Amino acid sequence: MKKYSVILSLLFVTFVSLCFAQETEVKEDFKPSTLNQPGQEYPQVNSQGYARFKINAPEAQNVHVSLGLGGRGGTKLTKGEDGFWTGTTEGPMDEGFHYYHLTIDGGTFNDPGALNFYGSVRWESGIEIPAHDQDFYALKNVPHGKVEQILFPSPSTNTSRRAFVYTPPGYNKDQSKRYPVLYLQHGWGEDETAWSNQGCANLIMDNLIAEGKTKPFLIVMTYGMTNEIKFGGLKDFDIKPFQTVLVDELIPYVDANFRTLSDQPNRAMAGLSMGGMETRTITLANPDVFSHVALLSGGSISMDDLEKNPDFKEKVKLVFVSYGSRELENPRRGPWGDPKENTKAIKEAGINTHFYISPNTAHEFQSWRRSLNQLAPLLFN
């Protein structure tokens, strides 16, 4: 027994040592992140997914980066003799896009080396960790669609509101062709810029269309009016103002100003996180408006939903539910139950469903880029 203990102890020590050795063996093949501002060398990323930062602030007392190993408090930078603060994340990051910011002497600022992306109700710094599957959202030499900024009248909010509309390659060529439409929502703290900036929705579509993997369709992205909601204040969230803007104002405007197929079978709604919850509520209440429904890290449709909304059950053509794998490792079951079990149950009840898990990603944009890439080929068939 004692012998075994010794062997186990040795094995344990060896195992721990190996882990430490692995942790400290950071490959020195760092390159500037592809989301850096023009000409900026930092932040950098290496082939293992580590991120390295370098910030000029010679008289600062403290410089800290919010990014690091999940939940372990980010990365503390240390000052060199040249006045630059540098540091590397404690471990590799998940593949794909990450928001972050700096804390400098107690204040929140962006990394001057990185481009900015709207998230957490502020323009945050962004960094891109190279992904093994990054080809599907790469800028390639294929025909490109457009992302059109429109300002549509909104009597209910007494202003002109902004939306972005992706039109596929060739949209302007054949003036007789009409297209289905996907209404695609961002998450809490984000806005209508998220899906084309950090989500690469236009490039994902360009590439899918070039490979013949999806029908061409329009994507409409507008602000989901979610930013005033505090974390935890979801119960008080009133969907009506946004539902009015979307269903009564934006959809008629898009149908009047773009060559759309404007009937229910050709209209889909999808959203990520809080946008998924908006999608769920609005599509359940409007089964004559939307036929295809996708919730990305944003809840699911339950048997209870179907029972309460018989029209939805009858008219919906697809329910797509997706999550990052790490979200399911630590399941956060919302008020609507377990997403996987819910989706299995409504499938057995006859609903056309798809459940997708993005491997090795969390509640982050790489999960949602992949989800859109999975979703698009399933729409409007």
Added chain:
Amino acid sequence: MKKYSVILSLLFVTFVSLCFAQETEVKEDFKPSTLNQPGQEYPQVNSQGYARFKINAPEAQNVHVSLGLGGRGGTKLTKGEDGFWTGTTEGPMDEGFHYYHLTIDGGTFNDPGALNFYGSVRWESGIEIPAHDQDFYALKNVPHGKVEQILFPSPSTNTSRRAFVYTPPGYNKDQSKRYPVLYLQHGWGEDETAWSNQGCANLIMDNLIAEGKTKPFLIVMTYGMTNEIKFGGLKDFDIKPFQTVLVDELIPYVDANFRTLSDQPNRAMAGLSMGGMETRTITLANPDVFSHVALLSGGSISMDDLEKNPDFKEKVKLVFVSYGSRELENPRRGPWGDPKENTKAIKEAGINTHFYISPNTAHEFQSWRRSLNQLAPLLFN
């Protein structure tokens, strides 16, 4: 005589006192800048054009704002007991848009309260000083055109390049109508986002069209490849790579993908600052491509130019030259001579010219917003 001296002295003292009194009488009617990030209270501006800043950085040693009275070194902030650094510009700012940044403990960062705009080869903070004439670029309840992001193939640079295309209201309605095109360039350190973000080009056009003051036309904005040029390195600037992208790649793409009038009489080029210099060089060399030419704080066309380019003299329909009034108070005559005298001379030589001076503005976007507002009604008549 002595009596008059005393009176004059008294008057002088009174005058100086009045001036000092005026300088210190800052009206406390500060409001958040219209270019703040959502929900942000600072930076603020008052009705006199003063700007006030408030930055959270409790442990910082030094916080400084680059914005202040022109050339006088910006605004130093002082720390309050709450850990916030505050300060107000020494005097009122020019009306309109201004770039700025913070210096915190020796490093350059953006104001977390303000939106970001690309200038000086970085995303800078932006602030908007209310202008007496701001109505012409306000978001109004009028029909709105679109700003379309396109990715056009560029074999000469071996990539897909980005441009933004303004299409006027109704562009998608009457599919038989074709439009003239203005190619509109940003300045040094800026990019293709400048004219619609800080320039409000789309809103200026929407408003002019709504009032029947201009023909509707397309505006195409792409990156002028100016960012690699160091200040003072202009002599080494080679226009050919950008001219190839613009004339041989972008123009054919736009003519193939939008309903343009694709002949020389219906094609204009304009640019601000360095973009004006690009416009000058490219239009002089391509009189069969462009008929209308506008240089905004970016040089002028001289008699010498006309003599060297007889085709240009024969074929150009308009030469528009503009400056901010403060630029002419301290005339910086480029290698092409005095802009006002040059423009007067070519007018006398028979060229249709317009010379516009933006009142009380410098080398800044308010001069260029006003210039576009003056220019548009003169185009394609």
